[in-house]
Amino acid sequence: MFYRENGQFKTTYKADQQAFVIPQDRWAIVAIVVFAFVGVPLLVDEYMFRAILVPFLILSLAALGVNILVGYCGQITLGAGASMAVGAYAAYNFLVRVDGMPALAAILLGGLVAAAAGIVFGAPSLRVRGLYLAVATLAAQFFWDWAFLRIKWFTNNSSSGNVSVSDINLLGWTVNTPTDKYLFCLGILVAFTMMAKNLLRGNMGRQWMAIRDMDVAAAVIGIRPMYAKLTAFAVSSFYLGVAGALWGFVNLGSWEPAAFSIDRSLQLLFMVIIGGLGAISGGFFGAAFIVILPIFLNQMLPLVGGLLGLDVSIALAAHVEIIIFGSLIVFFLIVEPHGIARLWATGREKLRLWPFPH
Amino acid sequence: MAFFLETLLGGLMSGMLYSLVALGFVLIFKASGVFNFAQGAMVLFAALAMARFSEWIPGWLGIESLFVANVLAFSVAVVIMFIVAWLIERLALRHLVNQEGATLLMATLGIAYVLDGIGQTIFGSDIYKIDVGMPKEPVMMLESVFEGGILINKEDFIAALIAALLVISLSIFFQKTATGRALRAVADDHQAAQSIGIPLGRIWVIVWCVAGITALVAGIIWGSKLGAQFSLQTVALRALPVVILGGLTSVPGAIIGGLIIGVGEKLSEVYLGPFVGGGIEIWFAYMLALVFLLFRPQGLFGEKIIDRV
Numbered sequence: 001m002f003y004r005e006n007g008q009f010k011t012t013y014k015a016d017q018q019a020f021v022i023p024q025d026r027w028a029i030v031a032i033v034v035f036a037f038v039g040v041p042l043l044v045d046e047y048m049f050r051a052i053l054v055p056f057l058i059l060s061l062a063a064l065g066v067n068i069l070v071g072y073c074g075q076i077t078l079g080a081g082a083s084m085a086v087g088a089y090a091a092y093n094f095l096v097r098v099d100g101m102p103a104l105a106a107i108l109l110g111g112l113v114a115a116a117a118g119i120v121f122g123a124p125s126l127r128v129r130g131l132y133l134a135v136a137t138l139a140a141q142f143f144w145d146w147a148f149l150r151i152k153w154f155t156n157n158s159s160s161g162n163v164s165v166s167d168i169n170l171l172g173w174t175v176n177t178p179t180d181k182y183l184f185c186l187g188i189l190v191a192f193t194m195m196a197k198n199l200l201r202g203n204m205g206r207q208w209m210a211i212r213d214m215d216v217a218a219a220v221i222g223i224r225p226m227y228a229k230l231t232a233f234a235v236s237s238f239y240l241g242v243a244g245a246l247w248g249f250v251n252l253g254s255w256e257p258a259a260f261s262i263d264r265s266l267q268l269l270f271m272v273i274i275g276g277l278g279a280i281s282g283g284f285f286g287a288a289f290i291v292i293l294p295i296f297l298n299q300m301l302p303l304v305g306g307l308l309g310l311d312v313s314i315a316l317a318a319h320v321e322i323i324i325f326g327s328l329i330v331f332f333l334i335v336e337p338h339g340i341a342r343l344w345a346t347g348r349e350k351l352r353l354w355p356f357p358h
Numbered sequence: 359m360a361f362f363l364e365t366l367l368g369g370l371m372s373g374m375l376y377s378l379v380a381l382g383f384v385l386i387f388k389a390s391g392v393f394n395f396a397q398g399a400m401v402l403f404a405a406l407a408m409a410r411f412s413e414w415i416p417g418w419l420g421i422e423s424l425f426v427a428n429v430l431a432f433s434v435a436v437v438i439m440f441i442v443a444w445l446i447e448r449l450a451l452r453h454l455v456n457q458e459g460a461t462l463l464m465a466t467l468g469i470a471y472v473l474d475g476i477g478q479t480i481f482g483s484d485i486y487k488i489d490v491g492m493p494k495e496p497v498m499m500l501e502s503v504f505e506g507g508i509l510i511n512k513e514d515f516i517a518a519l520i521a522a523l524l525v526i527s528l529s530i531f532f533q534k535t536a537t538g539r540a541l542r543a544v545a546d547d548h549q550a551a552q553s554i555g556i557p558l559g560r561i562w563v564i565v566w567c568v569a570g571i572t573a574l575v576a577g578i579i580w581g582s583k584l585g586a587q588f589s590l591q592t593v594a595l596r597a598l599p600v601v602i603l604g605g606l607t608s609v610p611g612a613i614i615g616g617l618i619i620g621v622g623e624k625l626s627e628v629y630l631g632p633f634v635g636g637g638i639e640i641w642f643a644y645m646l647a648l649v650f651l652l653f654r655p656q657g658l659f660g661e662k663i664i665d666r667v
Contacts, residue, residue: 076460128651129663131393131459135602136651137646138595144639150634216665263594265466273464315483319475326471333465334453 003351019197036186039216041179049178053215056187056291060244063271063283064196065239071277072200073232074212075125079137080240080268082121082144085260086243087114088248089154092163096156103168103175107188107245114241115234117144122233126226129215141262164254171341181250188246192239197280199235208232209278240268274332276341293328297321365624367510373620378576379597380604380612382569387606388545391563392451392462398594399470400570402586403442403477405577407435409486409586424489439570442473447563467652474591483588488581510631517579524575525613530567531589532609537564545607576599596640599647605660615647615658 003024010016020026044053064078091110094101104283121140128136148154148161155161168175168184175184199205206229210218219225248255267290301317336343350357377403386394412431446469454465485507532538543551544561551557577586580593600619604611626642656663 027501047519070460075464124648124652128648128655131463131606132602132651132655132657134393134460134463135598136644136648138598139641139648144642146637150465269460270464270467273460277460316479319479319483321475322471323475323479324470326473326475329468329471330450333451333457333461333468337454337457337461 003348003354005246008047019194019201033190036190037183041182046178049182051295052183052291054178054185054251057182057189058243058251058286059268059271059277059291060287061185061189061192061246061286062240062243062268063275063287064193064280065236065243066268067272067275067277067280067283068196068200068208068239069232069236070272070283071279072205072212073208073229073236074133075122075229075232076131076237076269077137078134078262078265078269079121079140081260081262081264082140083114083118083237083240084244084247084258084264085148086117086237087111087244088255089148089163089259090114090241091245092165092248093156094153095165102170102171103165107242107249107250110245110353111238113240114244115238118233118240119230121239122230125229125233130170137262141265145257145261160256162254162256165249168249175250185246185250188242192242193280200280204228204231204235212278214336227312270329272339274329274337274339276344279339279341280342282339282341284342289340292323294321297324364510365628366621368514369621370617371511371514371518371620372601372624373617374521374613375514375576375579376597376600376620377613377616378521378524378572378579379593380616381528381609382572382576382599383571383597383601384604384606384609384612385528385565385572387601388609389541390451390544390562391459392466393459393606394569395463395466396446396473396596397569397573397597398591399473399477400439400442401577401580401593402575402588403473404435404439404570404574405488405586405590406477406481406486407438407506408432408578409488410481410580411435412488413486418460428489432578435574436571437573440567441568443570444501444563447559447566449502451562452559474588478588485585485587487580488578488586496517513583517583520575520579524572524610528572529609531568546585571644596643599643601659603650605657606661607661608657608659609654611657611659618650619643619646 005022005024008023010021015021018026034037040053052340062080062084062314065083066077069075069077087107087110089110090113091106094106094109095103098106117140121137121143124136125133152158155163155240170184173180174179200208207218207223208231210221210223211225211232215225218228244260247259252259253339271286271290272282273286275284276282298317301320305317368561379397382397383394386392386397386554408431411434415421415430415434416427419430421430450465450469452633453464454462457465482642532542537583540556540561541564543554543556544558548558551561576593580590584590596618600612600615602615603619604613604615607637623639624645626646627639630642631638650658
């Protein structure tokens with residue numbers, strides 16, 4: 001009834017080519033963004049910001065980067081955490097070694113360095129495909145893990161790769177309270193999501209999707225596989241690098257290489273697969289799922305145990321937590337292999353016809 | 359020269375152990391197209407089961423002999439791995455037939471979490487000893503040829519022998535028995551195999567059982583070296599370059615890949631490591647595999663990938 005597009009005629013090419021063709025979508029997005037900027041800071045408390053919202057925003061950005069590579073270009077990567085690490089440490093080096101470097105510029109430069117590293121480690125994708133490539137990307141993961149631990153120059157000679165960044169200063173605005181951090185990350189996330197949306201519906205995104213669907217066929221119709229694959233690696237790594245820098249600068253404040261270990265890579269891949277491959281909203285759903293579920297389980301298990309009259313020890317709770325987490329992942333994959341974004345799309349189709357489905 | 363040979367032999371023997379873990383990957387991938395990330399968790403689970411039951415059984419049954427206790431624990435562990443295999447097929451994989459590779463990969467990761475959690479809930483999360491009576495003391499060899507001879511770790515040697523035995527018996531199983539032939543048929547073509555009356559579900563359970571047994575053997579060997587503990591999981595990550603180097607679908611590939619990676623790791627750590635700060639084993643293995651892949655994208659013995667539009 002409310003979500004129905006008949007009667008909406010487009011009379012110009014411009015109207016037909018906008019990012020969100022249906023006005024309801026457009027207004028819904030605007031409303032969500034406005035609510036995120038204005039409403040959320042009024043409603044939630046500091047704990048929410050620190051424990052849930054800031055990690056959620058940053059991981060959404062990272063998941064968006066992974067989705068560009070895995071969901072749109074079809075190159076499975078298990079080295080996403082490495083790109084985040086490169087971004088974080090490169091940004092740190094820019095900040096520490098260059099006098100008067102603004103934090104935002106350092107973060108973006110960190111993203112660029114991560115993009116360069118991504119191109120180098122993405123180069124094998126020209127020869128190696130599929131699961132072989134997925135395992136080969138682990139080379140990047142383990143190499144950078146090692147590099148940030150052992151090569152002292154990268155970490156400004158700190159022991160065990162532990163580095164820290166004080167509060168970020170942005171044109172006189174000091175980002176130090178949880179609300180500031182939230183707004184800072186939100187701003188970057190909104191800008192990057194817009195960029196991704198436009199990139200993906202443009203020439204480059206279409207090339208990636210052609211490569212994903214079948215690279216030989218794409219090459220036959222004149223798409224250069226090398227250019228398409230390497231740009232996908234570069235853009236994806238840029239997103240991941242920026243997300244990594246944010247994770248280090250804003251969320252953690254001080255970090256060591258273990259923050260970007262292989263577990264992080266797997267977590268990011270989980271997000272895009274559970275959220276939905278090849279859908280921008282997928283990254284957000286996946287990040288929400290992965291960030292909130294452990295916290296939820298963590299809070300709920302002692303309660304449930306208390307109700308049943310069981311004394312749940314911390315170790316047992318942790319084990320039950322990963323058991324439930326693992327089984328939920330398998331369950332979701334069985335129920336909806338195309339991710340939460342697909343459920344959402346199905347719901348929208350239903351909504352279009354509601355309340356007269358025939 | 360003696361030192362070089364010593365390193366080389368050490369590499370070959372640890373390579374054999376990598377192949378053992380890699381075999382589990384290859385068996386499952388060949389038969390069902392699932393890239394089983396849970397192999398590491400299975401190794402850990404099996405090792406924990408073995409370690410704990412060999413500790414518990416003497417208490418329960420009042421058996422003194424270490425040997426009998428170990429044999430009993432081994433059989434219990436085998437039964438447990440069979441049950442695990444059956445449950446995995448029944449509860450997860452059966453419902454995921456025909457999904458994409460990435461989805462299956464993630465599902466096995468979920469299974470890995472579940473196995474980790476259950477294993478540590480039942481068996482505890484400390485470091486447990488597995489004592490199957492492997493000799494620990496090193497022996498000297500070829501003293502007449504080189505000055506000082508070559509120092510060989512007996513334990514590694516026996517482990518490599520066991521691994522080799524397992525591989526040989528697996529190849530006999532695959533080549534000579536009816537079940538083995540059925541397994542190979544399924545690996546070649548699911549539909550064709552099904553059309554001549556091979557039950558897919560049962561074959562998958564069998565494959566996971568076989569993979570469970572290789573995981574158990576790997577778990578016992580690695581466990582008696584390092585102790586049955588959480589970090590056994592990382593053994594699977596060490597075995598991944600072996601799998602892609604040898605080819606995802608090739609059993610001999612897993613063996614030869616394991617030997618190449620084992621030797622490469624040890625030599626690089628000894629001769630290259632000191633210049634760059636050490637600890638390069640793990641990424642060097644991946645880089646080595648990558649270099650091979652650049653020349654043969656399907657691995658050394660993998661089936662040739664043919665692309666058609």
